[in-house]
Amino acid sequence: QPAKMWSGRFREPLDPTFEQWQRSFPFDVRLLPQEIAASSAHAKMLAAAGVLTPDELTKMIHGLEQVLPSATDQAEKLIEPFSDHAKNALHSKVGFNIPLNEMIVALNPDAEDIHHFVELQLTKIIGGLALKLHTGRSRNEQIATNMRLFVRGAIDSALEDLLSWRKALIDLAAAAGEAVMPSYTHLQRAEPVLVAHWLLAYVSMLERDSSRLADCRKRMNLCPLGSGAVAGATLALDRTIAAKALDFDAPTPNSMDATSDRDFALEFTQALSTLGIHISRFAEELTLYSTAEFGFLDLPEAFSTGSSAMPQKKNPDLTELIRGKSARLLGAAVTLSTLIKGLPLAYNKDLQEGQEPVFDAADTIDGILKVMPSFTRALRFRFDKMRTASQTGYLNAMAAATYLTEKAVPFRKAHEKIGNAVRLGLETGRELQELTLDELRAFGPEFGEDFFAAITLEATLDCHDVIGGTARTRVRAALEDARRKIAAE
Numbered sequence: 001q002p003a004k005m006w007s008g009r010f011r012e013p014l015d016p017t018f019e020q021w022q023r024s025f026p027f028d029v030r031l032l033p034q035e036i037a038a039s040s041a042h043a044k045m046l047a048a049a050g051v052l053t054p055d056e057l058t059k060m061i062h063g064l065e066q067v068l069p070s071a072t073d074q075a076e077k078l079i080e081p082f083s084d085h086a087k088n089a090l091h092s093k094v095g096f097n098i099p100l101n102e103m104i105v106a107l108n109p110d111a112e113d114i115h116h117f118v119e120l121q122l123t124k125i126i127g128g129l130a131l132k133l134h135t136g137r138s139r140n141e142q143i144a145t146n147m148r149l150f151v152r153g154a155i156d157s158a159l160e161d162l163l164s165w166r167k168a169l170i171d172l173a174a175a176a177g178e179a180v181m182p183s184y185t186h187l188q189r190a191e192p193v194l195v196a197h198w199l200l201a202y203v204s205m206l207e208r209d210s211s212r213l214a215d216c217r218k219r220m221n222l223c224p225l226g227s228g229a230v231a232g233a234t235l236a237l238d239r240t241i242a243a244k245a246l247d248f249d250a251p252t253p254n255s256m257d258a259t260s261d262r263d264f265a266l267e268f269t270q271a272l273s274t275l276g277i278h279i280s281r282f283a284e285e286l287t288l289y290s291t292a293e294f295g296f297l298d299l300p301e302a303f304s305t306g307s308s309a310m311p312q313k314k315n316p317d318l319t320e321l322i323r324g325k326s327a328r329l330l331g332a333a334v335t336l337s338t339l340i341k342g343l344p345l346a347y348n349k350d351l352q353e354g355q356e357p358v359f360d361a362a363d364t365i366d367g368i369l370k371v372m373p374s375f376t377r378a379l380r381f382r383f384d385k386m387r388t389a390s391q392t393g394y395l396n397a398m399a400a401a402t403y404l405t406e407k408a409v410p411f412r413k414a415h416e417k418i419g420n421a422v423r424l425g426l427e428t429g430r431e432l433q434e435l436t437l438d439e440l441r442a443f444g445p446e447f448g449e450d451f452f453a454a455i456t457l458e459a460t461l462d463c464h465d466v467i468g469g470t471a472r473t474r475v476r477a478a479l480e481d482a483r484r485k486i487a488a489e
């Protein structure tokens with residue numbers, strides 16, 4: 001039976017199946033960098049409290065710095081005979097599993113979790129001094145700290161990726177110029193809008209997503225180290241030392257909360273769920289617009305796949321996968337909330353199950369956000385088809401009713417008169433602008449020659465001259481505003 005960190009009071013060895021099953025090392029191995037940083041920060045507090053001499057502290061920190069390269073070296077040796085191609089695949093950081101980590105796990109079957117692993121490795125590297133590291137601390141505060149560090153890093157990388165995607169969307173919107181498309185309500189053609197206006201709708205969503213993630217980062221940036229197992233460290237540690245060493249704003253204020261709180265993980269996955277919902281709506285729209293029935297865009301070949309059966313096919317796998325992957329983000333948030341809601345204070349082993357959803361959500365969003373900017377830049381719209389669709393189906397009917405209100409017709413009456421005109425158009429296969437003035441005057445004497453100028457495509461756009469509207473000047477201003485926000489972040 002392998003040595004445990006806690007075997008002193010036990011007379012019986014663990015059931016071997018249970019022993020393997022309860023280990024978290026197979027997945028918390030990826031917290032190795034965080035565990036080393038947090039352990040070094042703890043060692044600094046120990047030295048300041050006089051538990052370690054300055055010399056011991058130096059040895060301890062150097063030893064900790066060797067843990068990661070030495071574990072990696074062992075794994076690298078294993079894969080030496082492999083081809084470069086296979087090695088690259090093993091080093092790949094994309095996806096749920098990082099194969100190099102898996103080898104570290106396979107090579108260290110005795111490690112119960114990342115904390116145990118680092119203690120075992122450190123003992124190999126610096127000997128008995130390593131056994132002093134756990135003075136005055138608990139794995140409960142360690143895992144809480146590691147997870148905060150992990151989430152903070154994942155937020156920083158998501159924020160950076162979101163910025164480049166927002167830039168790509170804004171550039172695409174700017175390049176669309178004054179191109180128009182139908183907007184839809186109930187998925188029925190509603191009013192014409194600028195293509196840029198539609199794209200900027202997604203930029204607005206992503207701005208909120210960025211701000212949610214940044215907000216979560218602000219709230220979570222406190223350091224649990226020194227919280228002990230539940231009641232606080234058993235030594236008079238200066239917790240501000242660790243907080244500073246790990247770039248946290250301050251130590252957490254309550255040890256019971258700090259060791260059992262996973263709000264930061266919950267907020268992170270919830271923010272990602274909302275982001276996932278936005279990305280999924282974008283993916284759904286593009287999937288729909290790329291159909292022959294809409295024909296608004298040609299899918300970029302570099303981001304599409306064919307069919308092994310039907311030679312003519314070009315399938316929107318990217319947008320479909322994104323729609324699918326956003327489900328995992330939602331799943332992670334649900335797993336965490338159900339995991340935590342019934343837990344009594346403070347630490348409970350259930351919390352170990354909260355790690356994998358966080359890792360999966362971080363990996364999923366990373367993968368999505370790495371492909372979105374280049375995919376977005378590769379999008380090519382069929383502006384001609386979008387324009388045709390904007391000019392048929394009476395999308396100027398609301399602008400037409402507004403024209404009548406300018407002639408002092410109450411809107412409800414104007415609505416009725418234009419409704420009558422639409423009906424005549426439907427019956428005779430014509431758009432509003434194709435009806436004659438005499439025909440229109442049958443519905444009301446208020447129709448004048450200037451009616452036709454008021455319902456052109458451009459006039460229909462420009463009558464929405466409000467903040468947030470699709471009038472051309474307003475959209476130009478919105479574009480500048482979106483760029484300004486990026487520059488300010």
Ligand code: ARG
Nearest residue numbers: 024113139140143349351352
């Ligand atoms: N592997 C554990 C986890 O992820 C570390 C904390 C263990 N603490 C304990 N009291 N057993 O939660």
